[in-house]
Amino acid sequence: MTQHIMQICLSRGWGGLEMYPARIMPELQRQGAVNHALALSGSRVAESVRRAGADVFTVKSPLGALLAVRRLLAYIDSHAIEVLHCHKSSDLRIGALLAQLRPRLRLYFTEHMGVTRPKKGLYHRFAYAQVTRVFAISQATYRRNLKALPLPPERILCLGLGIDTAPFQAPPLTRSDLGLPPEGCLIALPGRLTPGKGHEVWLDALAQLAPQPSWHGVIIGGLKAEEGSDEAYVAQLHKRVAELGLEGRVSFTGFRSDLPQLLRALDIVCIPSRNEAFGLTVIEAMAAGAAVIGADSGAIPEVIHEDTGRLADPDSCAAWATALAALIEDAAERRRLGANARQWVEANLSLETHVAHLLDAYRLA
Template structure:
């Protein structure tokens, strides 16, 4: 059973609905537990699993008998949690029903030690922590009250075919026009929730330098992501970005697309993809853009340096707009360099970050844990 009691929507919340069909295809019986009315619940249903739902995280704990009865009825022997706050429920279930195994994927990257009495109890019921990058695993080893042998790196993965080009030249032109991107411009984009940690402000500041210092490049910025709290963004931060763009006179040079479901297609009209996040636990957008054959600039922090090497992209200091502008100028000015980096990036994803490899690794963990 995959447990995700979150009412938000991001990479963590998307994971269960992405992975459930893959596990079902491999013959696993999969169940879900989610908050009633949440997007996680609806996406689990769309993925083919009608989840057990609860009204709140607190209600999940007080109705533990209902969960235990469900586990018995469906012979569920493994609980896979995706939020650290959900571990209290899984640990309680494992305490009350010995034999239940618990796996926890740390999607966020722990930021403080968790070795107090409560966490020793909760993590003591966890058979395996899955860290989605080596950077995250190192933090987990320091923070969690577990031996290193129970903390395992398992990179996320994607199906690269989803990000292969689908649009013809006329469709690409039409899409660019619909977004107000001038013909002949070099497009540099950033995708993700509009929050300070995702680094869009550094992107805008770097665009200011690129446009003013190198007008011959005809650079145009594209900021992809929802503009409201309901879409996962910080509205005060969105307003700050829009004000910065206006004050710098860049309203005609930077497009805010709002929330989009066609990110794979938007990659087709971008020449350079920037991921200026300050501390990504993995960086799914990075490998998605790489799979699309894009030249990518990522932050030289968090897990992103594990994804990009010198042959497949560029790294930049997430605190330095000038450093970003330097990398953006280099790539915007060379079609051949962008193509070479894009080809290497696509090959790197196929070698290291396939969804099929992730699923097989996950199945291996499940089998090992159930056999212990």
């Protein structure tokens, strides 16, 4: 039976959370669902879900969604929408209100960020009482959700993310395409340029590496606020690169829409973030066949194992320097880890499997 689903993401940011609805929509449609979205007008979320083929109901602000509740209900009724799926905790305001006014609706919430403090006050008890299931994206966040949310365990489901692995098999970009040195081991840190992602530890580790064998560092991520980054932090990183004498050894790529092909061109991908709720960038790099070093914290150890990558203390630049030096000097080990990682992601974290599990959960009464 066809399911009519509305993804709700009232955010003007641009990160993994905001990208998620558009990422899953083509596979939802392929598996028989009809896609709708509630998003902010002019946001990248609205643009991305339109490109993914969804009908989009837009509002100017989260408050505007509450003020438009009558029109929203009419849209939901006219399109026979059965499922609402929220992606920010603040989206639960409109999601819970819609579910209370239309009891036939099933309301779901993916807790993308990893809740860090209890949410058991009066408002949260009301909002979560309307939620059919909360999806935790890792075992690490599942354990936190059990403690923090006003829900019984049976209404919290661990549902890891998945990716479409096909784009990560495309031919890699060339170094000349990227304006990078023709020789040497390429070591990258992809992700939003915001505090907490571990850029400082990573740069300090690079500064400890011997210049030979040759290597080059690459920071991948938007440099502007509208691309999800903290512009003041970006300026700090440029300053730190200069202070460490790494200006000729570290490049900033800016935002890249061709990330799969870019990841395919890299030798080592580093994810030193201290508290990843899942580690989507980790599995993207693994799918691309890169040798990955991840922080030994948060959810990253759930996806990096001894035969698929390396782990390092996110607070120790010495540990990162040691791990990097070992892989820089051993190209055969890099290839082995990358091949194993690609196979593991294809077997365990495909988008097709993720969406099938998601649709099964949507059918729960």
